[in-house]
Amino acid sequence: xxxxxTVDRRGDGVNGDRVLELWAEFTAGGNLTxxxxxxxxxxxxxxxxxxxxxxxxxxxxxxxQGSARKESDGASFPEVFAQRLAAQHDATRFVDKxxxxxxxxxxxxxxxxRHAWRAPRGEASRRLLLPALVAASLLLTIIVTxxxxxxxxxxxxxxxxxxxxxEIAHPEPxxxxxxxxxxxxxxxxxxxxxxxxxxxxxxxxxxxxxRPEPPRPEVIPTPEPATPREDNAPAKPPAPAPAVPRKTxxxxxxxxxxxxxxxxxxxxxxxxxxxxxxxxAGQGLGVAGPKGFAAVLFPDKTRLEIDxxxxxxxxxxxxxxxxxxxxKRLFLKRGTLTAAVARQPADRPMVVRTPxxxxxxxxxxxxxxxxxxxxxxxxxxxxxxxxxxxxxxTADVPAGHFAVAATGADFAAKxxxxxxxxxxxxxxxxxxxxxxxxxxxxEKAPGGLALDVPWSLKRLPRGADKARHPGSFxxxxxxxxxxxxxSVWVRGYCSASKDRLTYDCxxxxxxxxxxxxxxxxxxxxxxxxxxxxxxAAYDTYGWINDQHPTTSPSPVTVRFAxxxxxxxxxxxxxxxxxxxxxxxxxxxxxxxxxxxxxxxxEKK
Amino acid sequence: MAxxxxxxxxxxxxxxxxxxxxxxxxxxxxLHHDSVRGFLFRFVRNASIMEDLAQETFLSxxxxxxxxxxxSSLRVWLLGIARLGALKYLREEHQxxxxxxxxxxxxxxxWRIQTLEREGPSDPERELxxxxxxxxxxPPSSAHLVAEYYYKGHSLSDLARSYxxxxxxxxxxxxxxxxALRECVEQRLSTGEVTA
Numbered sequence: 001x002x003x004x005x006t007v008d009r010r011g012d013g014v015n016g017d018r019v020l021e022l023w024a025e026f027t028a029g030g031n032l033t034x035x036x037x038x039x040x041x042x043x044x045x046x047x048x049x050x051x052x053x054x055x056x057x058x059x060x061x062x063x064x065q066g067s068a069r070k071e072s073d074g075a076s077f078p079e080v081f082a083q084r085l086a087a088q089h090d091a092t093r094f095v096d097k098x099x100x101x102x103x104x105x106x107x108x109x110x111x112x113x114r115h116a117w118r119a120p121r122g123e124a125s126r127r128l129l130l131p132a133l134v135a136a137s138l139l140l141t142i143i144v145t146x147x148x149x150x151x152x153x154x155x156x157x158x159x160x161x162x163x164x165x166x167e168i169a170h171p172e173p174x175x176x177x178x179x180x181x182x183x184x185x186x187x188x189x190x191x192x193x194x195x196x197x198x199x200x201x202x203x204x205x206x207x208x209x210x211r212p213e214p215p216r217p218e219v220i221p222t223p224e225p226a227t228p229r230e231d232n233a234p235a236k237p238p239a240p241a242p243a244v245p246r247k248t249x250x251x252x253x254x255x256x257x258x259x260x261x262x263x264x265x266x267x268x269x270x271x272x273x274x275x276x277x278x279x280x281a282g283q284g285l286g287v288a289g290p291k292g293f294a295a296v297l298f299p300d301k302t303r304l305e306i307d308x309x310x311x312x313x314x315x316x317x318x319x320x321x322x323x324x325x326x327x328k329r330l331f332l333k334r335g336t337l338t339a340a341v342a343r344q345p346a347d348r349p350m351v352v353r354t355p356x357x358x359x360x361x362x363x364x365x366x367x368x369x370x371x372x373x374x375x376x377x378x379x380x381x382x383x384x385x386x387x388x389x390x391x392x393x394t395a396d397v398p399a400g401h402f403a404v405a406a407t408g409a410d411f412a413a414k415x416x417x418x419x420x421x422x423x424x425x426x427x428x429x430x431x432x433x434x435x436x437x438x439x440x441x442x443e444k445a446p447g448g449l450a451l452d453v454p455w456s457l458k459r460l461p462r463g464a465d466k467a468r469h470p471g472s473f474x475x476x477x478x479x480x481x482x483x484x485x486x487s488v489w490v491r492g493y494c495s496a497s498k499d500r501l502t503y504d505c506x507x508x509x510x511x512x513x514x515x516x517x518x519x520x521x522x523x524x525x526x527x528x529x530x531x532x533x534x535x536a537a538y539d540t541y542g543w544i545n546d547q548h549p550t551t552s553p554s555p556v557t558v559r560f561a562x563x564x565x566x567x568x569x570x571x572x573x574x575x576x577x578x579x580x581x582x583x584x585x586x587x588x589x590x591x592x593x594x595x596x597x598x599x600x601x602e603k604k
Numbered sequence: 605m606a607x608x609x610x611x612x613x614x615x616x617x618x619x620x621x622x623x624x625x626x627x628x629x630x631x632x633x634x635l636h637h638d639s640v641r642g643f644l645f646r647f648v649r650n651a652s653i654m655e656d657l658a659q660e661t662f663l664s665x666x667x668x669x670x671x672x673x674x675x676s677s678l679r680v681w682l683l684g685i686a687r688l689g690a691l692k693y694l695r696e697e698h699q700x701x702x703x704x705x706x707x708x709x710x711x712x713x714x715w716r717i718q719t720l721e722r723e724g725p726s727d728p729e730r731e732l733x734x735x736x737x738x739x740x741x742x743p744p745s746s747a748h749l750v751a752e753y754y755y756k757g758h759s760l761s762d763l764a765r766s767y768x769x770x771x772x773x774x775x776x777x778x779x780x781x782x783x784a785l786r787e788c789v790e791q792r793l794s795t796g797e798v799t800a
Contacts, residue, residue: 024775026708028760037708044711053786055715059646060782060789063728063735064754066642077641077655078634081662085626385652391759396652411757 016050019043023054027061076413080398083564086512251278252317253298255285260292262306265313284313287335300342302328302350310335318348327351332375338367341382357388357405364399374406378416380479400479400564415563416479420599421486421584423476423568425451434472436572444540445580446597452495453506453575473509473569476582480566485516485557486584488530488545489592493538495576504536505574508582511567513560517546530556531573541580542594555589618678621669629666636679637662640686642728647690647716657693661686679727691720731789737797738788746781753778 022040026032032040044051255264255277263270264277265284273285273294285306287294292308298317306312311333319325327348328341333355343363344350350361352368354375359368364382368375377386379397387394388405395403401413423429424447425439432439442450451474480486494504508515508530515530534547545555560566570579583598614635620628640661644654664685665672672681698713739747749767752758764774791797 020779021772021776024779025772027779028775030772030775032708041708041711051715053783055712055719056786056790057779057782058649060735060786062646062649063642063731064750064782064785066645066728067732067735068754068757077637077658078630080655081633081637081659082626082630084659084663085630085666383652383655391757391762393757393759394651396655 019050020054023057027058076398076401076415079562079564082562083399086562086565250281250317252281252283252315253279253296253304255279255294256297256303257293257295259294260287260308261289262287262292262294265311279315281316282314284311284315284330286311298328298342302342302344303340305338307336307338310337312337318345329353332368332370334370334372336367336369338365340365354405356390356407357386360385360387374404374409376402376404378402415481418479418481418484419586420588421478421480422598423478423582423584425449425474425579425581429476431475431477433475436472436575437474437570440578442578442580445578446491449580451570451579453572453577473571474579475570476568478566478568479564480560480584482560482563484586485559486586487555487557487588488515488532489543489555489583489585489588490532490545490579491541491543491581491583491597492532492535492577492579493541494536495578496536503574503576505531505533506535506577506579507531507571507573509569509571510558510560511569512562513558513566513568516554516557516559530558535577538594540594541578543583543592543596545591555591558584614678615674618669618672618674621666622672626666629662629669632678633662636682639679639728640682642732643683644686644690646728647720648693653693657686657689661689664689679729683727687720691717694720730793734789734792734797735785737792738785741788742781742784746784749777750781 019040022032022036022043026037026040044054255273255275258273258275262273263286264273264279265286266280266282270286279285279296285294285296287306287308287310289308294306296304296306296315300318312335313331313333315330316326316328318327325348327344328350329352331353337352339350339352339361341350341361341363344361346362352359352361354368354370356370356373356375359366359377361384362382364384365380366382366384367378367380369378375386377384377397379399379401381399383396383398385394386397386403386405388411390405390407393411395405395411395413397403397413400416402416403411403413405411425445426447426449427439430439430451436453438452438454440450440452441448442452444450488508490506490508492506496503509528510530511528514527517530530546532544532546535544537544568582568584570582581598583592585599588599614632617625617628617631621632637658641654641658644657644661645651648654648657661682665682668685672678694713694717698710698717701710701713739750742750749763752763753760760771760774760778764771767774769777
């Protein structure tokens with residue numbers, strides 16, 4: 001073909017075929033020695049014509065690869081873009097609302113009284129408005145940046161910190177996340193991540209409240225969690241660790257939680273694992289038995305959850321900077337691993353290898369399931385590159401997608417079907433806007449946390465005005481499919497001791513979704529809203545659809561306009577109420593028993 | 605007729621997008637993402653980074669869509685935005701590689717920057733169309749190898765085993781096939797022998 005053209009045309013004694021061989025090796029990702037690289041560079045610099053041809057040859061390679069990729073995975077690109085655009089749009093609207101809210105509130109006497117500045121009204125407004133706008137602009141930047149990595153993430157800072165109150169000041173890590181949130185059918189399984197900045201209107205300085213806080217509901221205090229703490233320090237072991245690391249060996253991570261039969265693997269030995277124990281670099285973990293479970297926490301808050309029947313080895317944290325420094329890595333021999341990976345250095349991604357491939361992660365939430373013959377990767381947040389060892393091919397797997405590395409199988413990323421979505425109020429999952437909702441400890445709630453609207457708010461403004469000015473709400477973000485009818489089940493109750501029927505109603509808003517029965521209370525916007533009424537039917541947690549007992553033979557369902565990230569907001573219309581969960585189900589069509597905490601199929 | 609209808613449809617979506625319709629803009633994304641991604645991948649030889657740059661290209665285009673004037677082609681306008689993104693990335697990559705003293709990689713990045721600065725945005729759809737025609741003209745054994753490697757996803761080591769060759773020989777064979785394709789594509793582009 002072009003052999004005759006390229007042989008020794010430069011006349012410098014370097015054989016043209018030799019240059020082609022080196023270039024072919026270089027562009028195919030092969031390992032050239034420094035001497036070979038230098039030889040190739042010299043040859044290319046000496047012959048501009050040859051260099052252009054080879055660069056163009058490389059572009060033909062790109063064109064061929066691009067044309068092959070176009071036929072395999074191009075369909076998902078527009079969907080991912082639509083999600084990003086929506087996330088950005090939501091962020092902009094959110095900031096606009098904050099601006100509006102701040103602008104409105106700075107003019108109210110109450111707001112002015114709550115600030116230490118005792119300036120005349122007009123001046124106070126200006127002084128408050130400027131920092132508010134600066135804060136809002138910063139917030140927009142942060143949210144847009146975060147949206148680029150899988151959407152706006154809830155923040156532990158979304159919870160007001162009042163040490164004297166039962167409200168939680170730290171993320172709740174101690175209890176095992178409900179299994180429903182870890183299922184492949186539920187994309188909302190996001191174990192705690194590093195704290196994300198998400199300022200709220202209430203983050204404005206408030207050094208001197210002008211009036212006392214309203215009385216708060218009495219909540220049974222729960223023990224302080226052992227791990228993790230708000231700083232980035234590794235968890236402090238609550239009990240003496242069975243295997244104290246030697247000073248010369250580095251601790252890669254800490255065993256945050258252990259249930260059932262779990263053992264630390266070091267070579268051929270297996271010693272029982274205990275919570276709080278350090279895992280040394282190079283060690284592994286085996287979890288067995290029907291109730292086996294372990295959670296591993298790295299110093300940067302990257303968290304791994306290991307299910308029963310799982311064996312992982314060769315666990316390392318990020319190496320100290322240096323020539324051969326590598327990132328977090330481990331080998332997942334078999335079983336199921338769910339990981340919430342904090343942002344890693346760009347040049348040192350976390351690498352999870354399996355017998356069939358490897359996943360390279362910069363920062364995301366994912367699950368890997370290794371079975372004989374295949375490795376399945378599910379990505380809940382961010383984007384992961386999966387490499388298949390059998391042929392060296394890679395697949396980019398975005399949020400809400402999965403891919404299977406197995407010889408001969410289709411290797412394209414596909415949407416994860418979602419049938420069951422259990423939304424639990426956890427600091428990292430729910431965003432609280434305004435002052436209506438608080439996150440509190442409640443041992444009766446699954447996971448020990450609940451959303452609470454206290455007594456003081458009593459009957460709240462309702463109706464169309466609330467829909468137009470939704471200034472205060474609790475917001476969940478999760479993944480769901482388009483065109484699927486999800487029954488809406490709310491687990492809650494009215495916590496009032498008298499006049500219960502007057503104070504027992506909340507509203508739900510599905511952003512980009514429609515309910516099968518609209519809430520006329522909200523006027524034109526009704527299709528996106530539903531009422532959940534008669535929470536007074538329960539004095540402890542029970543399931544409710546639109547009313548309890550439901551007045552319709554079929555429950556209210558919600559249907560989303562597009563597959564991907566969705567937002568559901570809870571508005572307090574009548575209080576006091578307490579909510580422990582919202583369950584969206586494509587299968588549960590009848591009222592679940594009060595003692596059932598979520599999707600049955602998800603239980604292990 | 606079909607082409608005219610497509611243009612009219614695109615023109616309608618552009619106007620709707622300029623009035624703020626996200627839905628209309630997403631339709632434009634569906635029309636042009638292959639071109640933008642193909643163009644970016646030519647210079648950014650990393651699929652993950654290419655996807656990110658393509659997303660950024662369309663987000664940037666959405667923000668600026670009101671400035672687009674229909675006297676030029678939307679695809680060319682989008683490729684212009686993509687080109688700026690690719691140049692920015694390549695310059696950063698060039699700096700990073702030069703800090704690592706990776707002389708060959710730095711030089712290759714530099715040559716890609718020069719190509720991009722010199723040539724401006726080419727039309728990947730036209731190149732792809734020419735490539736498809738050239739693929740049909742390959743000898744059957746070469747066409748089979750291209751299909752096995754690029755479209756069916758077989759690895760070089762697997763192919764080397766089945767062809768009874770060394771891996772380096774397979775790489776050379778593929779390089780020579782690409783060279784033939786390069787000549788054919790350039791010939792067709794220069795003489796206008798490209799059919800859609």
